[in-house]
Amino acid sequence: MKHHVLRWVAVFAALICFGIAAFFMWQVYQQEKEYKEGDDVYALIEQMAAQSSTEDAPEETPGHSPSPEDFSEETAVEEQRVEPEPTPNPEAALIPDINFDALDGVGSNLVAWLYSPETVINYPVAQAADNFYYLNHLADGTENGNGCLFIDWKNAPDFSDENTVIYGHHMQSGKMFASLVNYADQSYFEEHPVVYLTTGTGKYKIELFSGYTTDRNSSAYTLRFATKHEFADWLREVSDKSDFRTSMRLSTEDHIVTLSTCAYSFYDARYVVHGRLTLVEERSGI
Numbered sequence: 001m002k003h004h005v006l007r008w009v010a011v012f013a014a015l016i017c018f019g020i021a022a023f024f025m026w027q028v029y030q031q032e033k034e035y036k037e038g039d040d041v042y043a044l045i046e047q048m049a050a051q052s053s054t055e056d057a058p059e060e061t062p063g064h065s066p067s068p069e070d071f072s073e074e075t076a077v078e079e080q081r082v083e084p085e086p087t088p089n090p091e092a093a094l095i096p097d098i099n100f101d102a103l104d105g106v107g108s109n110l111v112a113w114l115y116s117p118e119t120v121i122n123y124p125v126a127q128a129a130d131n132f133y134y135l136n137h138l139a140d141g142t143e144n145g146n147g148c149l150f151i152d153w154k155n156a157p158d159f160s161d162e163n164t165v166i167y168g169h170h171m172q173s174g175k176m177f178a179s180l181v182n183y184a185d186q187s188y189f190e191e192h193p194v195v196y197l198t199t200g201t202g203k204y205k206i207e208l209f210s211g212y213t214t215d216r217n218s219s220a221y222t223l224r225f226a227t228k229h230e231f232a233d234w235l236r237e238v239s240d241k242s243d244f245r246t247s248m249r250l251s252t253e254d255h256i257v258t259l260s261t262c263a264y265s266f267y268d269a270r271y272v273v274h275g276r277l278t279l280v281e282e283r284s285g286i
Contacts, residue, residue, distance in 0.1 A: 095280060112124070124139045131150070170264075177260075195208065205278050238274050
């Protein structure tokens with residue numbers, strides 16, 4: 001009798017273990033499925049953002065061919081006035097041309113596009129009425145664990161504050177802002193010293209000058225300063241904390257962009273990277 005009971009206990013324990021293993025496997029499957037769906041959405045959004053806008057071609061009157069009488073001497077002179085081609089900006093060519101008109105149907109909260117060469121960071125940046133919505137919603141509003149890069153809800157959407165914070169998840173897949181923690185190494189910084197930002201009005205570069213582990217209550221998340229003196233003290237403070245070194249000279253006239261993600265060196269840790277925002281090229285509309 002005793003052996004019979006022990007046999008059933010063993011069977012029951014095995015079933016429990018199997019059930020737990022199956023449950024966790026199902027959870028992993030669901031998570032990977034969700035992440036894949038998010039990646040597919042962002043791949044599609046990236047394709048939409050890269051679409052070129054074309055101006056409507058002038059309509060021709062059917063059945064009418066131009067004749068010499070159609071052109072006056074004044075018209076001929078005007079045609080000879082050729083506007084000089086603008087001087088190409090090689091740095092601007094490195095920054096993606098984002099068609100924000102094509103992204104209107106994606107979501108009304110998109111304010112920018114962030115791109116880091118030779119990394120996975122090539123995403124839209126949104127802004128909501130709080131700092132929670134885009135933790136589990138994609139750029140198009142779909143509920144998904146990938147979330148979306150977003151600027152702090154208290155920031156001006158045009159990046160005019162002294163410090164604009166962009167948040168993003170540290171995904172186990174390596175996507176979104178997972179690569180930010182690599183700035184703990186000097187060599188990684190030297191390979192990726194600049195991140196690029198595109199808005200509806202301009203193309204910008206973000207020249208990075210500091211990266212370090214901190215906590216959620218850090219001064220890194222200060223958005224505005226009462227005086228230039230306070231701002232100068234803050235710039236010195238965050239520069240001194242950096243894991244990597246750079247010779248960049250900062251000014252209280254600068255605008256800073258802070259990239260923030262989770263870190264796992266201690267409970268509720270964050271990894272932040274600060275950079276100076278500089279206009280590379282104004283945009284007349286794409």
